[in-house]
Amino acid sequence: MALAKRIIPCLDCDRGRVVKGVQFVDIRDAGDPVEVSRRYGEAGADEITFLDITASHEDRATTVDTVRAIAGQVFIPLTVGGGIRTLEDIRTMLNAGADKVSINTAAVQNPEFVRESAERFGSQCIVVAVDAKRVSAEDEPLRWEIFTHGGRKPTGLEVIEWVRRMVSYGAGEILLTSMDRDGTKIGFDLELNRAVSEAVNVPIIASGGVGNLDHLADGVLLGAADAVLAASIFHFGEYTIREAKAHMASRGIEVRLD
Amino acid sequence: MNQVAVIDYGMGNLHSVAKAIEHVGAELASESGQATKVIITSDPARIAAADRVVFPGVGAIRDCMAEINRLDVGAMVASAMKTKPVLAICVGMQALMAHSEENGGVDCLGLLSGRVKFFGEVLRDENDARLKVPHMGWNRVAHTSDHPLWRGVPDNSRFYFVHSYYVTMDETDQVAGRSVYGREIVAAISAGNIFATQFHPEKSQNAGLTLLRNFLTWNGASD
Numbered sequence: 374m375a376l377a378k379r380i381i382p383c384l385d386c387d388r389g390r391v392v393k394g395v396q397f398v399d400i401r402d403a404g405d406p407v408e409v410s411r412r413y414g415e416a417g418a419d420e421i422t423f424l425d426i427t428a429s430h431e432d433r434a435t436t437v438d439t440v441r442a443i444a445g446q447v448f449i450p451l452t453v454g455g456g457i458r459t460l461e462d463i464r465t466m467l468n469a470g471a472d473k474v475s476i477n478t479a480a481v482q483n484p485e486f487v488r489e490s491a492e493r494f495g496s497q498c499i500v501v502a503v504d505a506k507r508v509s510a511e512d513e514p515l516r517w518e519i520f521t522h523g524g525r526k527p528t529g530l531e532v533i534e535w536v537r538r539m540v541s542y543g544a545g546e547i548l549l550t551s552m553d554r555d556g557t558k559i560g561f562d563l564e565l566n567r568a569v570s571e572a573v574n575v576p577i578i579a580s581g582g583v584g585n586l587d588h589l590a591d592g593v594l595l596g597a598a599d600a601v602l603a604a605s606i607f608h609f610g611e612y613t614i615r616e617a618k619a620h621m622a623s624r625g626i627e628v629r630l631d
Numbered sequence: 632m633n634q635v636a637v638i639d640y641g642m643g644n645l646h647s648v649a650k651a652i653e654h655v656g657a658e659l660a661s662e663s664g665q666a667t668k669v670i671i672t673s674d675p676a677r678i679a680a681a682d683r684v685v686f687p688g689v690g691a692i693r694d695c696m697a698e699i700n701r702l703d704v705g706a707m708v709a710s711a712m713k714t715k716p717v718l719a720i721c722v723g724m725q726a727l728m729a730h731s732e733e734n735g736g737v738d739c740l741g742l743l744s745g746r747v748k749f750f751g752e753v754l755r756d757e758n759d760a761r762l763k764v765p766h767m768g769w770n771r772v773a774h775t776s777d778h779p780l781w782r783g784v785p786d787n788s789r790f791y792f793v794h795s796y797y798v799t800m801d802e803t804d805q806v807a808g809r810s811v812y813g814r815e816i817v818a819a820i821s822a823g824n825i826f827a828t829q830f831h832p833e834k835s836q837n838a839g840l841t842l843l844r845n846f847l848t849w850n851g852a853s854d
Contacts, residue, residue, distance in 0.1 A: 375756060376812060377769040377789060414836060419769055445650045450791060450834050470646040472834065495690035497765060497793045498644075545765060545793075574752065576763050599763060629769040629789045631838070 377629040378593045379419035379600035380617055381452075381578060382607045384409060387426050389435040391608075407442045413607070414447045416614045419629060421447060422475070422548070422602060425455030437469050444470020454502055454548070463490055467498065475548055477502040478521050481528055484542060491543025500578075501544040505532045505565055506552045517565055524552035532565070533572045540573045547573065548602070551581040558584025558605075566596030578602050586612055586620040593626050633667045633847060636681035638707065640698040642690050645671050648720065651833035652685070655844040667847055673702050683846065684711040688722030692747070692796070693734035695722050705740045712742065716851045717825045718843075724820065724827035725798060733796050743822055745800040754813035762813045765795040772808045772818045772830065780819075780826050780845045781807070788838040790818070790830035798829060824851040 385392050390404045403409065410421050423443065425436045433456060440453055453466045454475030463474050480487050480501050491499045504524060509516035517532040536547055549569050551562035561579045570577040579598035583589060583606055592598040606612050618628040633656070637649050649669045656667025670677060678684060686708055688695050699705060708727070711717050719727055731737045731747035739747070754762040769789040774781050797816040800806055807826065808819030820827040826846065832839035 375770075376762075376766065379768050441646070444647055446654075448647075448651050448654070448833060448836050448840055450793075450831075467644050468646060470644065470650065472644060472647065496795075497689065497767070546767065574761075574763055575765070576767050599768070631785065631788055 375627045377419070377627050378598070378621065379578075380417075380589065380614055380621075380628070381420045381422050381600055381602045382413050382418050382614070383422040383424055383580070383602050383604045385424045385426055385604065386436070386439065388432045389427075389439045392426065406439055407446060410443045410447045410451075413614065414449050417618060417629070418449060418614050419600070420450040420452065422452045422454065423471075424475075425453065427456070437465055440466060440469040440471055452500055452548075454500070458486075460489060460493055463494055463498075467494065471498075473498045473500050473546070475500040475502045477504065480539065481519060481521055481530065484538065487539055487544055488542040491545070496543045496545035496575075499544055500546045500548050501536075501539040502548040502550065503532060503536060503539075503569075504550050504552050505562075507562070507565070515564055515568070517568075520552055524555070533568060536569050536573055540575050544575065546576045546578065548578045548580060554582025555580075557582050560584065560588040561592045561596050561598070561601075563591060563596040566592060566598055570597035570599070576600060586617050589617055590621050590624040590626060593621065594624065633665055633683070634681045635667060635669045635683045635685060635847070636678045637669060637671045637685045637687060638678060638704055639671045639673045640695070640702050640704050641673075642688060642695050642698055642722075644689060645687055647831075648685060648687050648833040651840060652843055652847070655840050656847060659844065659847055673704070675703070675707050678707045678711060681711075681715070683715055684708070684717045686717060686719040686723040686726070688720065688724075688726055690722065691734055692722060692725060692731045692737050692739070695726060696737050696739060699726060699740070705742070708740065709742055712824045714851075715824060716846060716849050718846050719820075719825060719827035720833070721794060721829060721831060724829055725796065727820075727825070727827060728798060731796060743800070743805065743820065743825070743827075744802055745798050745817070745820075747796045747798055749796055750813060756813060765793055766797075766812045766816075767793045769835075770810045770812060770818075770830075772810050774808055776807045776821055778807050778819075778821045778826065779849045780821075780842050782845050783841045784838050784845075790828070790832065790835040790838055792818075792830045794829060
């Protein structure tokens, strides 16, 4: 009897449409984030993460409408990330029905923003997203640095120290993406995940690199993740959420099956 | 018309709970013809006129209590609980207690005799494994009473929790559900017309929707 480890499908959306494609067998509109989210909710997903990659500010009004529509039909927690830069952005998303917001670049540019956000809205809804890249040489102790702009821009910030600081400012959860592993399908950076999970007392969501169900289980068992996030293995119908949970359960992990 | 007033005191996300109730209300309407209308309000007259009241809450208790006191929400809840079903959720449940340890100590409404305590910086499970705080995610809830709101909800179903402070009750016969996270915590309370949950039924998929649906057909203590 324990808290279940969570499985979180992630939807990347551009101007209100799911990008990278979702290929469920029997879905009417695989580009509709509302329908995709609803299906994931019914399929047993523990949360949904909605990542807005809309480039232009003008098109972001669409995102708010989409979040509102998802929240009206999906009765599991919803995290919204991408372009969250001001307290007003957070208020808008929470009012639209998001349960949490994920802050990434804005935290790097202005760490105090995380503190202000947590004070205003509570730590429970402030997720800090961390894009980490291994920067240590082969013969050095492991070291990771924060990168922005999709892993292209180094910041000089050391990951463990940064995450501790974000938690001390009030971050309630860390969404940890390995930029080395993202898109590779060879599994999470387990050493990174374990190091971060042991460094702080808030839940860690492992992200980046999932290619099969053992990767999800490894994230929990070896990476000490509290939740695992994946996109393509679910979107392309390689595995269902239930298959993923059954596999994790078979490896001794508590999951929500009811 | 079954009118449900969700009390709005300016704290956090009322959209989710309103939408979830509308969702189960629409299901009920298609089966029984009984329509549900959800209003989000801080107007005492509208709350007094509603058939059912939801008292939600997220965020820090000090900020919540400041707004609750400013708008005199305590009087609205106290009055509602005498005559009709009231569902308190998360910080709404905590606000019903006498006192919370959060934010250096905050006096709450004292409508129920319980206290709100911190999980602690160091929390461990029965196998001595470290537990993170907040308690965030899906945990099992064991029914400790046979309440109408549990109808159709299997015992030990998982519900979604997110909190760093937990409730302990003086009157254990008011505890309707318990969970375990490092220690035993009160997950649900039944006291007359009040049903309160530490978890978020509006975020707990089927188990939560069933509970909300039961709330729409529950007639309170006499049921």
